[in-house]
Amino acid sequence: MKRERGLFNALAAAIVLFLAVLALVGPGPWLDQARPAAGTALGSYNPLAGRVIAIDPGHGGADRGASHPDSDLSEKDIVLDLALRLRDLLVAAGVQVVLTREDDPPGKLGLANAENLGRRLEVARQAGAECFVSIHVNKFASSRYWGAQTFYWSEVPGSRALADHLQRALRAVQQGNRRGIVNLPYFVLRNNDVPAALVEVGFISHPEERQKLNDGAYRQQLAEALFRGLASFWAEVPRARGR
Numbered sequence: 001m002k003r004e005r006g007l008f009n010a011l012a013a014a015i016v017l018f019l020a021v022l023a024l025v026g027p028g029p030w031l032d033q034a035r036p037a038a039g040t041a042l043g044s045y046n047p048l049a050g051r052v053i054a055i056d057p058g059h060g061g062a063d064r065g066a067s068h069p070d071s072d073l074s075e076k077d078i079v080l081d082l083a084l085r086l087r088d089l090l091v092a093a094g095v096q097v098v099l100t101r102e103d104d105p106p107g108k109l110g111l112a113n114a115e116n117l118g119r120r121l122e123v124a125r126q127a128g129a130e131c132f133v134s135i136h137v138n139k140f141a142s143s144r145y146w147g148a149q150t151f152y153w154s155e156v157p158g159s160r161a162l163a164d165h166l167q168r169a170l171r172a173v174q175q176g177n178r179r180g181i182v183n184l185p186y187f188v189l190r191n192n193d194v195p196a197a198l199v200e201v202g203f204i205s206h207p208e209e210r211q212k213l214n215d216g217a218y219r220q221q222l223a224e225a226l227f228r229g230l231a232s233f234w235a236e237v238p239r240a241r242g243r
């Protein structure tokens with residue numbers, strides 16, 4: 001009897017330890033802030049495994065994108081770093097990631113802008129990308145505005161949902177950001193035939209946000225948010241038969 005109680009106590013201690021570790025570690029990178037579809041739990045199901053996802057770091061080369069006189073920070077560098085962080089997270093989840101550029105200047109894209117954007121779409125299409133996420137940094141004349149905003153084009157099926165998942169995930173790491181999603185026919189959105197979203201992760205013209213965007217730990221947070229947004233988007237898309 002005494003021995004049994006000892007065994008019971010050891011078991012109870014083991015369970016408490018297990019729960020404590022679980023509480024510390026959390027249930028997994030995409031489960032904590034994902035928004036599961038109504039009535040379903042993600043459980044151990046990985047909605048990203050086997051997906052082909054295109055990540056498009058905006059600008060590159062001579063095209064620096066947005067910048068600010070108070071800093072040598074360029075949009076093209078921020079978004080490339082963010083995209084590479086996002087790629088690593090996705091690859092670890094079993095995704096085949098297609099980067100439209102992974103260096104600077106972007107070797108495989110050439111320089112002319114319109115042609116460059118067309119080639120980004122071609123790179124994604126040829127690799128069989130199932131969705132397309134373009135990453136940018138915003139800028140405005142007034143330094144008041146801050147916060148991520150996500151764009152989509154309503155004529156391309158799935159894009160609104162993709163934008164919605166990404167924007168929700170970004171808002172979760174940007175307390176006070178109440179921006180919604182915006183329907184706009186940007187080139188890379190209207191010329192896509194898979195769900196596509198363009199994310200402006202923040203404003204380089206806002207002093208505090210500019211400082212944050214210069215911080216690798218913050219960019220990692222943004223990459224993790226985009227990862228969670230992609231996971232929750234794909235969790236809602238039914239798998240094709242045989243996949």
Ligand SMILES: [Zn+2]
Binds near residue numbers: 059065066
């Ligand atoms: Zn841009």
